[in-house]
Amino acid sequence: MPGAPGRQNRGRKGQLFVLVGVAGVVVVAGAVAAVAVSGGEEPAEKRAEPTVRAAPPAWTVQAGQRLTSGTGLRYDGTMTVGGRPVQAHLRLTPSGLATGTLTAGPVTANVIAIGGDTYINAGPAFWRDYVTGVAKTEYYAGRWSKAPKSMPGFNVPGVLGPESIARRLAQAPAKPPTETVNGVPAYVVKAQGAEYLMASAPPHRLLSVRAAGPNAPVFTVAPVAAPATVFAELRPRVANLGGAADPGLRFKPGALTFANCDQNTNGCTVSVPATLAEPAGAVPDGARVALRASLSSRGRPLGSCIASQPVPADRSMTLRCTVTSRQWRTWMRQALDNPGAYPYAATAHVVGEAVAEDAVDKLLAKVDKERAAVVPPTPAVPAEPGPSAGRSAAPEVATSQAPGGS
Numbered sequence: 001m002p003g004a005p006g007r008q009n010r011g012r013k014g015q016l017f018v019l020v021g022v023a024g025v026v027v028v029a030g031a032v033a034a035v036a037v038s039g040g041e042e043p044a045e046k047r048a049e050p051t052v053r054a055a056p057p058a059w060t061v062q063a064g065q066r067l068t069s070g071t072g073l074r075y076d077g078t079m080t081v082g083g084r085p086v087q088a089h090l091r092l093t094p095s096g097l098a099t100g101t102l103t104a105g106p107v108t109a110n111v112i113a114i115g116g117d118t119y120i121n122a123g124p125a126f127w128r129d130y131v132t133g134v135a136k137t138e139y140y141a142g143r144w145s146k147a148p149k150s151m152p153g154f155n156v157p158g159v160l161g162p163e164s165i166a167r168r169l170a171q172a173p174a175k176p177p178t179e180t181v182n183g184v185p186a187y188v189v190k191a192q193g194a195e196y197l198m199a200s201a202p203p204h205r206l207l208s209v210r211a212a213g214p215n216a217p218v219f220t221v222a223p224v225a226a227p228a229t230v231f232a233e234l235r236p237r238v239a240n241l242g243g244a245a246d247p248g249l250r251f252k253p254g255a256l257t258f259a260n261c262d263q264n265t266n267g268c269t270v271s272v273p274a275t276l277a278e279p280a281g282a283v284p285d286g287a288r289v290a291l292r293a294s295l296s297s298r299g300r301p302l303g304s305c306i307a308s309q310p311v312p313a314d315r316s317m318t319l320r321c322t323v324t325s326r327q328w329r330t331w332m333r334q335a336l337d338n339p340g341a342y343p344y345a346a347t348a349h350v351v352g353e354a355v356a357e358d359a360v361d362k363l364l365a366k367v368d369k370e371r372a373a374v375v376p377p378t379p380a381v382p383a384e385p386g387p388s389a390g391r392s393a394a395p396e397v398a399t400s401q402a403p404g405g406s
Helices: 058-068 124-130 156-160 162-169 227-239 326-337 357-374
Strands: 073-081 084-092 098-104 107-114 117-122 144-146 178-181 184-191 194-199 206-211 218-223 250-253 255-259 268-278 288-297 300-310 316-323 345-353
Touching (some): 084 124, 084 156, 098 124, 255 345, 268 345
Antiparallel strands (some): 073 084, 084 098, 098 107, 117 144, 255 268, 268 316, 288 345
């Protein structure tokens, strides 16, 4: 939130006042390990009993091969959020990369999944009305942000990814219970987080998915007809993931201070100490924090800056970024050329960061690698044949003059 202004005077340092930063929100899963220790006696040797895992049923092998060797899957379904329907339209590649939309009345959220995580990009209305358990939703609206557990309410690549489904089918019994789906006899395979309805007749098509979770979505399923369009939509979305926010992390900021701002036409540095407030315990693997700051003078924008870094093991850090905008330089020159009072103020937010800017290239490489494997190469257009390839040469012009004559 905005803080008290600083003051800029010609020939003397302006008074610099502090602002308060703001924070995000958190969800985390912990893990516990146990170690057994014996007494002073030599432990009795225990021989491991060899176990032979039964081969998966033949029908699940056939169905799994069909899923992983295809062009991907298209899912269309409806889930209920807060008593209101949300339409979901998703397309997933064989490995589980996803792109699509969630639509609730007039508002829409774009969705992608990559690297095992799901991200949404939606306006303030969608975050306010359809995303629960997240404070300060304005920090996440209008940009790519990691999807909280409440939206869409299930693990998209884990539940809907073809490779993931194939692994789950390998655990299915040889003769699962059956029901009818739109007149088609189907096996009902129950797995963690979902039920899969597979045609009981070869080649055992995936007909429908009933995902678990608070929103209880039900999807119809069909093969992706045009995989090139999936990657054409997915790739630019992934390219814009750098700096995506993470509402699963919440920080407690300290007092904002300025540095090297007074009479400095090159820029102004904003500094904010912060501590990871949630989740408690060990810092989550890969957790990052971002500072977003902006400067203004009497309502006149002077520029903004962003900085991010990993969260250290002790949970505390000081974030700094420097505004070097044209607006700042112009304003400072005017202040130096015209003595008087020039107050300035800063607003800063401290939020979790899901994707670092320098991690995007690796994600794009993953997209490109699968695209090359799934999308057939475009046939080369044959070059126009020359005269030596059977094409008639241009007709020669008959002349009565000798070559080179005038």
